[in-house]
Amino acid sequence: MDSAGAALDDRLPSDRLLRVTAAQWSAALVWTAPDGTIVGANPAFAGLAGCPLDGMIGRSLPALLDIGGRDWQTVWDRAQGEHPPPGSGTLCLPRRDPVPVDLHWQHLADGADALLLCEMRCFDERERAEAVARLQQDVLELVAAGRSLKQVLDFLCRQVEACAPEVTCSVMLRDDENRMRVAAAPSLPGVYAAAIDGLAIGPDVGSCGSAMSRGEAVMSTDIAEDPRWAPYRQVPLAHGLAACWSNPIKGRNARMLGSFALYYREPRPAAPFHRRLVEACVHLCALAIEHDRARAEINRLAYFDTLTGLPNRQLLADRATAALALAGRTRQPVTLMFLDVDRFKTINDSLGHAVGDQLLVEVANRLRRLFIEGDTLARLGGDEFVALLPGCDAAHASLLAERVLACLSVPLTVADLTLTPTASIGIAVHPDDGMDFDTLLRQADAAMYRAKQAGRNRCHFFRRDMNEQAVRRLEMEAALREALDRQENGAAGEAPFELHYQPQVRLKPYCLHRVEALIRWTHPRWGAVSPMEFVPLAEECGLIDRLDSWVLETSVAQLGRWRAAGVPVPGLAVNVSAVRFARGDLPDQVRSVLAANGIPATDLTLEITERLMMTEEVGAHDALDALHALGVTLSIDDFGTGYSSLSYLKRFPVGELKIDRSFVKELDIDAANRPLVRAIIQIGEALGLTVVAEGVEREAQHRMLEAEGCAIGQGYRFARPMPADALVRWLAGEGKHWVECPADACFSI
Ligand code: C2E
Ligand code: MG
Ligand code: MG
Numbered sequence: 001m002d003s004a005g006a007a008l009d010d011r012l013p014s015d016r017l018l019r020v021t022a023a024q025w026s027a028a029l030v031w032t033a034p035d036g037t038i039v040g041a042n043p044a045f046a047g048l049a050g051c052p053l054d055g056m057i058g059r060s061l062p063a064l065l066d067i068g069g070r071d072w073q074t075v076w077d078r079a080q081g082e083h084p085p086p087g088s089g090t091l092c093l094p095r096r097d098p099v100p101v102d103l104h105w106q107h108l109a110d111g112a113d114a115l116l117l118c119e120m121r122c123f124d125e126r127e128r129a130e131a132v133a134r135l136q137q138d139v140l141e142l143v144a145a146g147r148s149l150k151q152v153l154d155f156l157c158r159q160v161e162a163c164a165p166e167v168t169c170s171v172m173l174r175d176d177e178n179r180m181r182v183a184a185a186p187s188l189p190g191v192y193a194a195a196i197d198g199l200a201i202g203p204d205v206g207s208c209g210s211a212m213s214r215g216e217a218v219m220s221t222d223i224a225e226d227p228r229w230a231p232y233r234q235v236p237l238a239h240g241l242a243a244c245w246s247n248p249i250k251g252r253n254a255r256m257l258g259s260f261a262l263y264y265r266e267p268r269p270a271a272p273f274h275r276r277l278v279e280a281c282v283h284l285c286a287l288a289i290e291h292d293r294a295r296a297e298i299n300r301l302a303y304f305d306t307l308t309g310l311p312n313r314q315l316l317a318d319r320a321t322a323a324l325a326l327a328g329r330t331r332q333p334v335t336l337m338f339l340d341v342d343r344f345k346t347i348n349d350s351l352g353h354a355v356g357d358q359l360l361v362e363v364a365n366r367l368r369r370l371f372i373e374g375d376t377l378a379r380l381g382g383d384e385f386v387a388l389l390p391g392c393d394a395a396h397a398s399l400l401a402e403r404v405l406a407c408l409s410v411p412l413t414v415a416d417l418t419l420t421p422t423a424s425i426g427i428a429v430h431p432d433d434g435m436d437f438d439t440l441l442r443q444a445d446a447a448m449y450r451a452k453q454a455g456r457n458r459c460h461f462f463r464r465d466m467n468e469q470a471v472r473r474l475e476m477e478a479a480l481r482e483a484l485d486r487q488e489n490g491a492a493g494e495a496p497f498e499l500h501y502q503p504q505v506r507l508k509p510y511c512l513h514r515v516e517a518l519i520r521w522t523h524p525r526w527g528a529v530s531p532m533e534f535v536p537l538a539e540e541c542g543l544i545d546r547l548d549s550w551v552l553e554t555s556v557a558q559l560g561r562w563r564a565a566g567v568p569v570p571g572l573a574v575n576v577s578a579v580r581f582a583r584g585d586l587p588d589q590v591r592s593v594l595a596a597n598g599i600p601a602t603d604l605t606l607e608i609t610e611r612l613m614m615t616e617e618v619g620a621h622d623a624l625d626a627l628h629a630l631g632v633t634l635s636i637d638d639f640g641t642g643y644s645s646l647s648y649l650k651r652f653p654v655g656e657l658k659i660d661r662s663f664v665k666e667l668d669i670d671a672a673n674r675p676l677v678r679a680i681i682q683i684g685e686a687l688g689l690t691v692v693a694e695g696v697e698r699e700a701q702h703r704m705l706e707a708e709g710c711a712i713g714q715g716y717r718f719a720r721p722m723p724a725d726a727l728v729r730w731l732a733g734e735g736k737h738w739v740e741c742p743a744d745a746c747f748s749i
Pocket of ligand 1: 518575717721
């Protein structure tokens with residue numbers, strides 16, 4: 001054998017060269033003649049084979065590797081190709097255990113002098129089997145732990161790349177439109193992944209598209225040459241990806257799920273170990289993808305409405321709870337918009353459920369377009385939809401509701417019928433209308449119900465100030481206006497307004513000081529409406545001038561009639577709103593009404609509130625002076641409840657203070673009120689002002705006021721406010737007790 005080696009040595013310079021260089025090589029190298037006879041080897045091969053180098057020369061390599069004659073020919077032929085496929089085998093030597101090896105073939109020369117170089121790397125089969133088993137176990141654990149599909153597949157790719165550093169992995173998914181989607185490709189260049197993401201799957205679309213389309217593995221040993229890569233090859237080649245082996249991933253019933261691919265950095269086929277890896281990975285991928293789909297389906301059924309695909313009540317509740325918790329921290333508003341399709345039941349019952357369903361789907365689609373990311377549009381069931389709008393305040397919600405109503409009311413055709421859907425909307429806003437989801441939902445539902453009642457196709461806010469109160473105020477304003485018109489025009493029937501008069505009694509000695517005119521309004525539907533409610537409203541909507549003018553005219557005229565009839569009413573107090581003073585014509589009106597009824601100005605007191613005293617309006621100040629100049633008494637009503645500064649008492653011509661009811665109310669119960677009342681009386685004394693206590697109900701209050709030196713009392717203890725004719729009867733009867741002194745002691749004409 002040595003002689004044959006020597007003979008070859010002489011003929012083949014390449015053999016000599018090989019011997020020299022291979023001696024330095026750490027991998028085992030052996031080279032053969034075309035028939036497989038070993039003509040040379042390096043020391044590493046001798047080490048692997050476990051026998052001296054000389055002993056190997058002349059032996060048959062195919063025999064040592066247990067490769068049959070035909071297979072040896074195939075090896076030889078393939079090695080002549082540009083990228084000979086690597087292989088694996090077992091090196092069997094006498095008196096030695098077989099050694100598993102990876103084999104790489106290289107053809108070295110042409111013609112009769114050709115040599116076949118074989119590089120052998122021994123591997124531990126058990127080690128590799130263990131690596132694959134570990135990989136399988138780790139991936140299954142991640143799936144079981146509920147990690148996302150992306151996390152699982154990324155992990156799988158990285159593990160494969162760790163086991164076989166010569167490859168780069170990718171997993172593609174097939175979407176519903178038969179396009180490929182990159183599910184995991186942690187080591188592929190981002191540009192390349194972006195370029196292939198979304199490509200339509202087809203029989204000649206690179207390796208992955210082709211594998212998914214054909215349902216079988218596709219090996220592109222050289223992307224540069226493979227026609228399937230023709231339109232796509234530029235990007236992978238530019239990023240050093242030269243070969244690709246893609247395997248289809250199939251689920252149950254052979255459903256095509258995606259592909260698992262290995263990329264190589266040089267043109268080449270897949271190695272046997274890669275085949276084992278891929279076999280395991282394709283299986284793992286199928287499992288992970290199907291698990292993910294099942295989970296998504298369960299999730300969809302649990303949290304989404306099957307008809308419209310919108311979130312259901314459960315998901316809405318979850319998201320609302322999270323949004324409200326966050327809003328509590330950031331102090332942001334959260335709006336809940338409750339929408340109910342108008343007359344849906346009629347459509348459903350008369351046109352059938354199929355039409356009803358189509359209508360609901362269309363409504364859902366229209367609504368979906370109006371909301372932004374972060375909002376949640378849910379279907380609660382039936383024809384009820386709810387939108388959760390974090391960060392949206394009442395003003396925004398009302399704009400949005402308008403858009404919703406406009407967008408819904410566009411006609412649509414269902415089963416040859418033209419329907420114009422409308423809806424009623426109720427809105428509740430956190431935190432004003434409720435802190436938790438259930439409360440807000442209930443309030444929004446209630447608001448929606450009121451929108452239905454008000455005529456449908458509209459939006460109502462739950463908030464009392466924007467809804468119930470606003471409605472009542474609007475109604476009351478209209479009713480007040482109408483009542484004033486009727487009153488002023490002297491329309492037939494019951495007069496809407498009436499004046500009651502309440503006596504003010506001088507306490508020492510008892511005598512009638514004057515009467516206060518108090519307005520009463522009886523509404524045909526609401527009955528008696530308190531002046532505490534409609535007077536402030538009249539002030540706000542500009543009706544107070546007309547109201548107070550009517551009271552002034554009517555009460556002064558009444559005083560005139562009493563006097564003409566000899567009824568001893570020494571004086572009259574009329575409440576005048578601060579707003580009324582701003583319109584400078586009050587003194588003129590007072591002057592003329594007094595003159596018209598023959599009443600001296602000194603018999604008239606105007607009760608005004610502290611608010612007027614604080615105004616900077618020059619017109620109001622002039623009016624106060626003019627009225628004082630006329631001789632009219634100005635009385636500060638509800639004294640002590642308004643402003644803390646008392647300096648106005650010196651600046652304006654005030655003649656009287658009325659201690660507010662709230663101080664008198666508890667005078668005999670809460671001792672703390674007594675010093676307050678005493679202080680007010682002392683202020684009055686110091687400034688020369690008459691002090692009137694209002695709201696005197698009990699004898700104990702009466703006695704205390706008397707003891708403190710309060711001059712005048714008004715309240716149920718003496719008399720309730722009463723109509724003009726009742727006052728005449730009171731004076732002649734019950735009132736006599738309080739009107740001891742002769743009428744002319746108090747009453748002068
Ligand atoms: P005010 O001017 O302080 O009138 C006294 C209020 O106390 C009256 O209520 C009267 O009925 C009530 N009152 C009298 N004695 C007692 C008592 O012993 N106990 C209790 N609890 N209450 C008593 P009313 O008539 O409901 O009037 C409420 C307010 O409406 C008045 O308070 C006044 O500010 C305003 N108002 C009434 N009539 C007019 C009017 O013609 N013009 C204007 N601008 N305001 C008016
Ligand atoms: Mg008053
Ligand atoms: Mg008062």
